[in-house]
Amino acid sequence: MKITWAARSPSSIGWALSLAMAAAVLPARAPAADPVNLEGTWKISAPQLAFKPEGGSIPFTDIGRKRYAQNKRNLAKRAYEEYDYATARCASPGLPRLMLTPERVRIWQRPGWVGFQFEWNRLARQVDMGNLTQPQLRVAADSLFGQDDVIVGRAVPISKGHWEGDTLVVATEGFQNNTLIDNLVPHGYDLKTIERIRLNDANTLEDRITIEDPRYFTRPWQTVVTYQRRPDDPFPENVCLVMRTAEGAAVKP
């Protein structure tokens, strides 16, 4: 908090000083410049393994329909290794599937970025709001890490976000091709998602997700997930590798 010296009287300087000090000792919080504070601990309102498409059905291409059917056959056989690494291996379920987590998620708003900390297996996602100090060394395009991300993508790419009124609009692309949209729906490298995240009320968070992958879907399709606010309690350690059963099927992404 800057102290302006325009007001010269000692009392106003003292007031400004004490305001500055008060602001300094408070823990960091959602930047005052953000139109909405989404921070808090959230839990999905209606646990589900699959996204419900608006309009009733997913507009699959022939390739998409075939792979979806194949995934269903493998699910029936519990052959998770054949099509679902997350369930089989405790690997990252990727996005947008992580937004279906039945465990809690903590949102942190910080200057320049928004973080989502998932209780499940301690995973996280980040939204770059566009004004972080540059270069960002761990993901810079000319770093080896950054190159790898560009070459083969990530299960959870870094998203790019901005505010539109009271809505956090989040765009994600640069996916690996070895995760699923949810427990069954396939995608490839060309997946792109747009999420519109907002508070429906003080205790309800909504994520409206538009999913696009021309190889698997004839057109973009939408789905909505809502979350209820929970107390800001810490997450007991969550380690998927020790929680899953011997057959590898106990993991819920």
Place this chain on the structure above:
Amino acid sequence: MNSEIKSIRTGAAVLALLLYAGAAFAQLPGAPNGPPGGGPPGAGGPPGADAAASLLAIPPLPADAPQPSPDPRNFDGTWYHEALLQFQITTDMFGNKAPFNEAGLKVQQRRVKSLKTGTPFINASALCMPMGQPWQMDLNMPFHIFQSKDRLDFAFEEYHGLMQVIMDPAKALPAAYMGSSVGRWDGDTLVVETTGFKDGLWLDVDGTPASKNAKLTMRIRKVKSDHWFLEVEFTLDDPTYYTHPWSWMRDYSWRPDMTLFHEYNCELQTGAKDGVDPSLVPEPQD
């Protein structure tokens, strides 16, 4: 390794020591750490180590980068262990040898020998399991601190690690692989006491041991010299392996230019039934 892990892992070995430490290794001027530990005792540093350090040095923080809060008790932000990784903590912060007892020395020597014979042991890191604070905070990868009234969340890039420091002892979390951490303020120093480790730890890459009975204390304070950093004094109180508690120092630079993390999807490998690195073998248990 404990029986839980053994029963899940059908194969033996995965990528234990295949560590992905990332860029920066040069010591910053003014950093309080002593010189790095270098190679095994007597081996000397590798040739070209200076060349390596300069090759791998990360650039200084841009002049217009944001600064941390002036509040000495606010640790919120992105921090990074900038110093060259010390892969064997051989001495404490005063230069005394780590005070092994007989049991501790046996474990430590067995681990070091396994590296020489070309059959290194599996450890938590190899399995992509939480590996405890010293290892988690030693590898040259950034972490975030999210600070709120009741706790501090440390979120690590490496192994997508998470450690939560609870400020109210009545609300301490149960035993965990990262232990259970409770914090209190001593002036402007945060004192974090961690107990309740579900398994023993490798403090460093060479396997300096800690048992599950260990109590780890971290005294953390925010310091500004020519750059902002967190100074951490680690103290290990572990009568199973050591004759008395001992301490070492680390510091972590304020690096808002490492806020966006690389992805660490290690279970893609270690979670597979055949995701074993065949070069690793199970560690004998005493």
Place this chain on the structure above:
Amino acid sequence: MSKRAAHPVRFVWSMLTMAITAPVWAHHSAAGYDLSKTLSAQATLKEFRWSAPHSAAVFTIKGPDGKPEDMTVASGSPAMFVKQGFNPKDFLIGDKMEITWHPAMSGHLGGMLASVKFPNGRVFKDVEFAPGLTPSDVLKQADTAK
């Protein structure tokens, strides 16, 4: 043991690179692999695992008893493949290739991928730990790779 005695400097370097991964070299330790040996086999690609800390690949090869057997090897990063003109996205499950690898000292099947020869004749070489490389060679390579 004699190899180690003859090259103590390289052994120390392995220890260093085991702990430190630079963006330009040494994603992995060579401590557990026998760099003096290189095995080869006709292989079918089962999976590439592109992830930190280190990528890996699973190949199906003919085992010692003649039956197909899956083998996991530590692999170079996607960027290393691209540097040699390959596109990792082009590798498909079921692709046939001729591979070489440095076996694990433990005796278990598998190790560190050394090279891949594709049906069209193109070859990928993991240049970080090619036998005979000295630490300063690696540094020089890292320099030019930058």
